[in-house]
Amino acid sequence: MAIGAKRVPAQEASRRGASSEEAALGAAAPLLEIEGLRVSFLQYGRGLQRRTVQALAGVDLSVGAGELVALVGSSGSGKSLLAHAVMGLLPDNARSSGSIRYAGEPLDGERLLRLRGKELALVPQGVTYLDPLLRAGEQALGRQRGPQARSRLRAVFSRFGLPERAERLYPHQLSGGMARKVLVSAAALGGARLVVADEPTPGMEAGKAAEALQALRELADGGCGVLLLTHDIEAALRVADRVAVLYAGEAVELAAASDFAGAGERLRHPYTRALWQALPANGFRPLPGVQPAPEEAAASCAFAARCGQAAPECRAAKPAMRVWRGGQVRCFKPD
Numbered sequence: 001m002a003i004g005a006k007r008v009p010a011q012e013a014s015r016r017g018a019s020s021e022e023a024a025l026g027a028a029a030p031l032l033e034i035e036g037l038r039v040s041f042l043q044y045g046r047g048l049q050r051r052t053v054q055a056l057a058g059v060d061l062s063v064g065a066g067e068l069v070a071l072v073g074s075s076g077s078g079k080s081l082l083a084h085a086v087m088g089l090l091p092d093n094a095r096s097s098g099s100i101r102y103a104g105e106p107l108d109g110e111r112l113l114r115l116r117g118k119e120l121a122l123v124p125q126g127v128t129y130l131d132p133l134l135r136a137g138e139q140a141l142g143r144q145r146g147p148q149a150r151s152r153l154r155a156v157f158s159r160f161g162l163p164e165r166a167e168r169l170y171p172h173q174l175s176g177g178m179a180r181k182v183l184v185s186a187a188a189l190g191g192a193r194l195v196v197a198d199e200p201t202p203g204m205e206a207g208k209a210a211e212a213l214q215a216l217r218e219l220a221d222g223g224c225g226v227l228l229l230t231h232d233i234e235a236a237l238r239v240a241d242r243v244a245v246l247y248a249g250e251a252v253e254l255a256a257a258s259d260f261a262g263a264g265e266r267l268r269h270p271y272t273r274a275l276w277q278a279l280p281a282n283g284f285r286p287l288p289g290v291q292p293a294p295e296e297a298a299a300s301c302a303f304a305a306r307c308g309q310a311a312p313e314c315r316a317a318k319p320a321m322r323v324w325r326g327g328q329v330r331c332f333k334p335d
């Protein structure tokens with residue numbers, strides 16, 4: 001646990017007066033609502049054969065104001081695609097379906113153009129998104145100029161734990177953690193209400209990663225809705241209110257961060273429990289096998305092949321996401 005890192009989940013929910021039901025299901029009027037999001041790619045094989053590769057096969061989640069929701073998925077599971085789908089930045093060969101709403105209205109092309117970079121901010125996965133020729137201060141200010149903007153910059157940098165000298169540094173002089181904080185500062189200074197952070201925690205020292213995530217927690221505490229995409233469940237739990245778990249392109253569980261405790265008794269999906277029990281602090285029990293590609297599991301539960309509780313029905317049909325014990329789960333026989 002890094003200095004300054006804090007665990008908020010349950011306390012945070014109760015401070016806002018949420019019931020335990022709301023703790024896992026989210027606020028009544030969310031800022032961001034994603035329903036049945038699917039993303040596929042059209043690929044050309046040998047002899048001009050076209051095939052569709054499914055990447056996201058059904059993601060439902062919501063993010064309320066003042067809330068940090070983590071979407072946890074392994075590398076290649078489609079986290080960056082989800083970030084780009086929300087921001088309207090999918091590559092040309094991608095097709096998406098499902099519904100994405102922001103502040104109660106569909107997030108269509110016209111609204112995206114108006115809101116992106118202002119109310120809607122993406123903290124991209126690669127710090128290469130920083131302009132190599134601009135000092136960190138200019139970078140975070142964007143087009144804002146003048147003494148008032150300067151003093152806001154100073155306040156935001158110090159809130160996120162960036163030293164004053166960082167304003168004058170170029171991207172190559174910043175550590176990975178500092179660069180992340182500059183990106184988060186840019187979102188805060190741009191007036192973001194919803195921040196999607198595509199978090200590259202790999203390659204970052206654990207303490208530094210937690211520190212950068214803390215800046216996102218600060219944003220949520222200031223009233224922003226934050227969606228954090230990460231493969232690092234341990235880091236996510238330090239800052240998240242709720243956690244959505246991605247498996248083979250589908251959301252399989254939506255839980256309050258406080259459900260991740262003990263031996264995982266409060267968790268609902270066998271995969272979520274396996275993830276929890278695979279952590280070094282919880283016994284280091286690895287889960288044998290690999291995640292299938294979404295199309296391999298189009299007509300069954302995607303987890304059936306690795307699940308100790310799988311029944312014949314789990315291999316014959318796909319379970320839908322359903323409300324279960326104050327959270328949501330995609331399983332025929334949830335715990």
Ligand SMILES: Nc1ncnc2c1ncn2[C@@H]1O[C@H](COP(=O)(O)OP(=O)(O)OP(=O)(O)O)[C@@H](O)[C@H]1O
Pocket residue numbers: 041055073074075076077078079080081082091093125231
């Ligand atoms: N332009 C593209 N064309 C075809 N397939 C793509 C394209 N972009 C991404 N994919 C595929 O979509 C899947 C999801 O990729 P994505 O980058 O969203 O994963 P991720 O969860 O962000 O992984 P990581 O944690 O490594 O960043 C991958 O299998 C990837 O190969």
Ligand code: NI
Pocket residue numbers: 079080081125198
């Ligand atoms: Ni990614």
